[in-house]
Amino acid sequence: MGTVEDWVSAPARVAEPGEGVSVDELRLAARNHGLPLEALRYDVTPAGLHYLLTHYDIPALDPAGWRLTVSGAVARPLSLSLDDLRARPRVTHRVTLECAGNGRARLSPRPVSQPWLDEAVGTAEWSGTPLAAVLAEAGVAPSAVDVAFTGADRGLERGVEQTYQRGLPLAEALRDDVLLADEMNGGPLPPQHGAPVRLIVPGWYGMAHVKWLVGVDVLESAFDGFQNVTAYRVKQSADDPGEPVTRILPRALIQPPGVPDFQSRVRVLDSGVVELTGRAWSGWAPVESVEVSTDDGGTWRPAELGPQPAPYAWRSWRFEWTAHPGRHELRARARDAAGHEQPVDQAWNRQGVANNHAQQLTVVVR
């Protein structure tokens, strides 16, 4: 036995074949939650239905005492109050956020961590002030390369005690749609979504959108913190350094038709013409096509796409299906304008991140 940190933090591992979900994973599943798939009906996800993943605890921050520190390789370090931020120009962006671990629990073998199936997603209207102008006011040094964002949430992970911190390449941080957001869906940011202020980086997986933001640190070398260098890596083995997780790969989800069974969530519907609907998104480029299979990926037909409401918000789709009695496996897959297409089979990786293989939805037609 080593330190306290080793004692409470098990090493990363992959489940044995057939191993069920453990109580540890269940504890995560009970506190974090996905989007109930019927909530795909909403263009903008109502508060409380948007997916939620908290690494440590939701901190209790006093908005009156909160300050955002802008430091590091800048000409004029800043310390901003909430009133300071709110006095700045305001914009609203509709953005789809997805957890990088979405789909993890469907992988075989299963990486042991937050056990998401398909539902770690949501779309909200985020309001706040552009980060780029705050950085301009601070005066970013020409030698800067990364920006580190620090949250107020603290805990241990794989033996490393830390305050949640993520680095972002400077060019991404300077995009004009990256926000210091203090409102969600036109109301105050809820505690669990990062109150009083969080970062929004449209197009990137959730880990980049640092909640409970307290620090913005401009760096002259690449950020080497845990959440960039150890976690959120697409890697094949424990000693593979892997590739960093960045933008959201395309995904389509089907709004489940018919009615569910409580326990299995299998859907039951009547035969006849069924309008299947759903959402599709990508953080790389607009979604260009959605295809639907009603025979578990044997054949695919194109769905009709709704408008793209914002560059990084999901778009709706619809597909008319003549449902015959029997059991069917429905699947949907999206392709974006940058050429990324959802795989039908898993592209396994050890952390189960950035995995976008096509949803499988069982329906029974009577």
Next chain:
Amino acid sequence: MGTVEDWVSAPARVAEPGEGVSVDELRLAARNHGLPLEALRYDVTPAGLHYLLTHYDIPALDPAGWRLTVSGAVARPLSLSLDDLRARPRVTHRVTLECAGNGRARLSPRPVSQPWLDEAVGTAEWSGTPLAAVLAEAGVAPSAVDVAFTGADRGLERGVEQTYQRGLPLAEALRDDVLLADEMNGGPLPPQHGAPVRLIVPGWYGMAHVKWLVGVDVLESAFDGFQNVTAYRVKQSADDPGEPVTRILPRALIQPPGVPDFQSRVRVLDSGVVELTGRAWSGWAPVESVEVSTDDGGTWRPAELGPQPAPYAWRSWRFEWTAHPGRHELRARARDAAGHEQPVDQAWNRQGVANNHAQQLTVVVR
């Protein structure tokens, strides 16, 4: 193989010894969610942190077209619009709701269903109009015994297709604190909490607080629907008719001290004097005492209780602990004024309902 209903609905069962949580249970855990335990800090649970259990799908109801039908053994059947309800006298009650299945996944053997650990609870301010006055206006027949409440949510459960429906004894339905609620925490009822109108029955487990309410049916015989006669029974075997689940048994929860490990949720804190805090509630009577054990139930000492803010809302408690280095199992138990006390060991039942054995929280002190 029998009917479609049999095909999609597995019979109720208990997990094998050592059997992990299945994908079916995980699908429930990913869409339903508990209160992240650090949110015990709030007197009133912010929206989105309150526990949530949806039997089937969250329905999409149009408030403009919504009607509440009051029918059955009444002199004057009613059909009320949302405006009709809102024009009636309004009251607000602070109420702690808990799922009857809370604690289920900690039982051994584990009943296979929504796998709650300790966190299926929340406290909200519910506003609406008293049901009793609506029933008085309809004129309840002297022969009435039960009232059946029908939601708009539909699905299958254990082979039975149904619209969610629960019966309540007439005497309970006529209590002056039973509400037709259309607001939560001073805002509109969110879709997932029953919009536009839900029932609130202070003191009872969650299954009684019918969401998406559309029908109130006064009955001259005991309600014999699935959710009263088959589900929500304290029973020891498949053929035991069991006893109905009614009011919430007392429970105390500890707000986890220190910081968590991401994966295990074990808490790490520094040695010294630690103020432990938490909440305790009962649906039978006010909480009269909370005791804390820092040695896994070996010895117990009383906590100091905060005020009881409302008859059926949780009350806070605090306990000063001198924490010495090492690993400790913290437990808390509540007793109410009606003499119910939380057991330290499980009181197993086949559905894993109304089970309130004391929380166990692992902390490592350094």
